[in-house]
Each structure stands twice: as C-alpha cells, then as structure tokens.
Amino acid sequence: MKPFVSQTQYTREFRGPNHWTLMPLFHELERTAQLKFLRSENPKSSVFDLPPEAQPLFTMASTAQLISGTGCDLALPVGEVLHGPHGLAYFASESMESLLKVLEPRIQKLKSIFLSAEITKRENMRDVADKIWYEVAQLKGMTLCHVPHVRFCDSNSSYAALGKLMYLLLFGSEAYRLNTVMQSQEDLVCQNDAGRLSFKCSNSAMNQRCQHRHVIDLIELWNHLTGLPFVASVLQKSSRCPSITEQSQLIACAELTQAKMQVEPSCYLPDIPPVNVSGQSIDLARLWKDVSYRLKVEDFKSMILFLNLSCNLDKSIDNQSVRLMLLRWQQKEKANQILKV
Numbered sequence: 272m273k274p275f276v277s278q279t280q281y282t283r284e285f286r287g288p289n290h291w292t293l294m295p296l297f298h299e300l301e302r303t304a305q306l307k308f309l310r311s312e313n314p315k316s317s318v319f320d321l322p323p324e325a326q327p328l329f330t331m332a333s334t335a336q337l338i339s340g341t342g343c344d345l346a347l348p349v350g351e352v353l354h355g356p357h358g359l360a361y362f363a364s365e366s367m368e369s370l371l372k373v374l375e376p377r378i379q380k381l382k383s384i385f386l387s388a389e390i391t392k393r394e395n396m397r398d399v400a401d402k403i404w405y406e407v408a409q410l411k412g413m414t415l416c417h418v419p420h421v422r423f424c425d426s427n428s429s430y431a432a433l434g435k436l437m438y439l440l441l442f443g444s445e446a447y448r449l450n451t452v453m454q455s456q457e458d459l460v461c462q463n464d465a466g467r468l469s470f471k472c473s474n475s476a477m478n479q480r481c482q483h484r485h486v487i488d489l490i491e492l493w494n495h496l497t498g499l500p501f502v503a504s505v506l507q508k509s510s511r512c513p514s515i516t517e518q519s520q521l522i523a524c525a526e527l528t529q530a531k532m533q534v535e536p537s538c539y540l541p542d543i544p545p546v547n548v549s550g551q552s553i554d555l556a557r558l559w560k561d562v563s564y565r566l567k568v569e570d571f572k573s574m575i576l577f578l579n580l581s582c583n584l585d586k587s588i589d590n591q592s593v594r595l596m597l598l599r600w601q602q603k604e605k606a607n608q609i610l611k612v
Contacts, residue, residue: 287331288504291474291555292351292359295539296331296564299528300521329521332507335432338578338585347518348566349525350505350574355561356491358480359503360430360472362437364419367485373413374441378492380410381440385496396572397598400579412443420453421468429503430472432581433489439584440496441487447584474545477558481549499573502566525564532559 287293300306306328329346337345353359364370384406388399412418421438423431439447471479480486493501506521513521531538536556545553566574 286329288473290351291477291545291553291558292353292503292562293331294541294555295532295536295559296351296525296528298539299524299531303524303527328513328517329506329508331504333427333429333432333504334502334574334578335429335581336427337505337507338582339427344508346506346508346513347521348571349521349564350566350570351503352500352563352566352570353490353503353561354500354563355494356488357558357561358471358477358486358488360433360470360476360489361480361483361486362421362434362468362470362489363483363486364466364468366466367483367487370419371485371487373417374487377410377413377441378495381407381496385498390497390499390572390576391569395598396575397579400576400583403580404583407440408444410443412445415446415449418442418446418449419466419468420450421470422454423470424472428472429501429577430489431470432584433493433501433577434470434472435584436577436580437487437489437492477553478545478547481547481551493577497573497576499569499576500563502570502574502577505566505574522565529563529565532562536560 287297331351334350384403387406388402390396390399393399421434423434435447438450442450490501493499528539536559539559540555544555547553563570
C-alpha cells in the first residue's frame with residue numbers, strides 16, 4: 272500500500288480513544304498509511320473545535336458524537352463494529368441474578384417488539400425507531416421502588432448512550448426520567464430499596480468483568496434485540512471531504528486489518544499483554560475475532576437505528592435536522608454501495 276498522501280493544510284495525524292478494540296486498526300494506519308496516532312484524552316472535547324491548521328485529518332470518535340452538535344460528520348465507511356459480547360459495556364449488581372429473572376419476561380416482550388418492526392427488511396430506520404418507541408411506551412414499567420438506579424459516565428461515549436437506551440427499555444420511561452434526575456443527587460441514589468446498578472464500559476469494563484458472576488451485557492442485548500452488530504465509533508471529519516485516493520487507502524487499510532485479525536492476530540498483540548484485576552491475561556485475539564472495521568449495509572442500518580432511538584433520549588437535540596442528516600447517510604450508502612472504491 273502506498274503511503275497516505277494529503278494535499279491539504281490539515282495535519283498528518285488522526286485521533287481516537289486508546290481502546291483495545293481499535294488497537295489493530297491504529298497500528299495498521301500508522302504502519303501502512305503512515306499517519307500519526309494521537310490519543311484523545313478528553314472524550315467530551317471535539318478536535319474539530321481546533322483551528323483548521325491544527326485539526327487532524329480524521330478522528331475515530333463515538334457514534335453518539337454525531338448527534339452531539341459538535342459539527343462532526345461521517346468521513347468514510349470505517350468504524351468500530353462489535354459482533355459479540357466481551358464485557359465492553361454492561362450493568363453489574365450484587366443482586367444481578369435475581370434481577371435477570373425479573374427482567375426476563377420484559378426482555379422477551381422487547382424482542383417481540385423489535386421483531387415486529389422488521390428491522391432487517393425495512394429501509395427507513397426512522398419509521399422503525401418510531402414504531403419501536405410507540406410499542407415500548409405501551410409496556411408497563413417496573414414499579415419505581417423496585418428499580419435500581421445507575422450513574423452513567425458524563426461523556427459522548429456510545430456505550431453511555433447505549434446504557435441509557437437499554438435502561439429505558441428494561442425499566443420503562445418513568446424509571447428513566449427518575450434516574451436522570453438522580454444523576455446529580457448522589458445521596459438519594461442509594462435510598463432505593465432496589466439498590467444500585469454499576470455501569471462499566473470500555474477497557475476498564477473488560478478489566479473488571481471477572482469480578483461479576485452475572486451482568487447485563489449491553490452489546491449482547493443490542494445484538495439480541497436487533498439482530499445487528501453494534502457500531503461503537505466511526506471515522507469522522509469536520510468540513511473537508513477526503514479525496515478519492517485518501518478514501519481508497521484508508522478503506523483498504525481497514526479491510527487489510529480485519530482480514531489479518533481473523534487469520535493471524537498475533538502481529539497486533541502488544542509485547543506486554545493487558546491483565547484484569549485478578550492478574551489474568553485478557554485474550555485480545557479472541558476479542559478481535561468479533562470486531563470489524565469496514566462498515567457494511569447491516570452496520571449502517573444498525574448505526575442509523577441506534578442514533579434515531581438515541582435522539583429520543585435527549586430533548587435538546589433537534590430531531591428533525593438529525594433525522595434528515597441520518598437519512599442522507601442512508602441514501603448515500605444505498606446509492607454508492609457504501610463507497611466501494
């Protein structure tokens with residue numbers, strides 16, 4: 272692969288979170304595309320707030336950030352696609368086993384709602400999301416005194432957005448509204464008889480997964496309800512459109528990385544493997560077999576459905592403009608077959 276060439280004022284850098292799931296892609300981008308990786312230290316900040324000459328060419332950022340009002344836009348069909356549960360985002364509780372038994376009937380009802388929405392057959396994810404929200408609103412929520420509260424990390428993380436969405440689906444809209452109020456009242460959170468859930472995500476979640484016998488794995492639950500993978504982050508840009516050459520090089524790099532991960536992931540393994548809190552090695556090679564980077568049709572569908580559902584959680588978001596933007600992405604994907612270059 273030829274070195275990555277840019278003829279713009281933008282720096283030859285790309286930014287992204289230091290996630291284990293993205294380690295192979297970032298390694299390959301540095302090695303073959305000769306782009307310098309800079310870790311994103313603050314998940315709430317946007318590198319696109321910087322002046323143009325200081326902006327990186329691209330940033331691998333949370334899918335949820337696309338609707339956060341930071342002015343970011345999808346750069347390429349490249350992202351972090353998760354196909355299975357590996358403890359990357361979950362709810363944990365001391366009484367999780369009994370809670371899972373209580374939630375089992377509701378999860379079955381949710382599955383029926385998502386199936387009736389015919390996600391895999393329909394094209395317009397806005398209509399699908401509206402149908403799901405309407406049907407979920409008809410379900411009876413859990414009695415509030417029996418609902419555990421949870422504190423979410425204050426960031427633009429897709430995992431946090433997924434956690435909030437799943438909390439509403441599992442416990443009902445009234446419980447979600449009450450939990451939102453409780454976010455700023457730490458002393459009140461633990462007064463509920465149902466106790467409290469802990470929310471874990473990303474590297475630290477995998478690090479601590481061994482401490483919990485039972486959890487509600489949020490990626491697994493999304494896979495179960497929708498039949499689709501979960502798109503945690505995507506390659507984003509601000510205003511500049513990448514050239515055809517840049518598109519080709521970066522897409523080829525993503526495809527090469529995911530192919531190598533499936534066949535021989537050892538070339539991406541760090542010299543010192545990460546360990547969990549019990550001192551056991553974390554199996555990154557196994558994790559990477561359920562990760563892909565080149566977005567396909569079903570990945571776009573999953574991302575657009577997730578963002579449409581997430582829009583309903585934050586009333587400050589201009590739903591109409593966001594939905595028009597999402598529909599534009601969907602039409603572009605359909606017309607260009609996800610930018611096959």
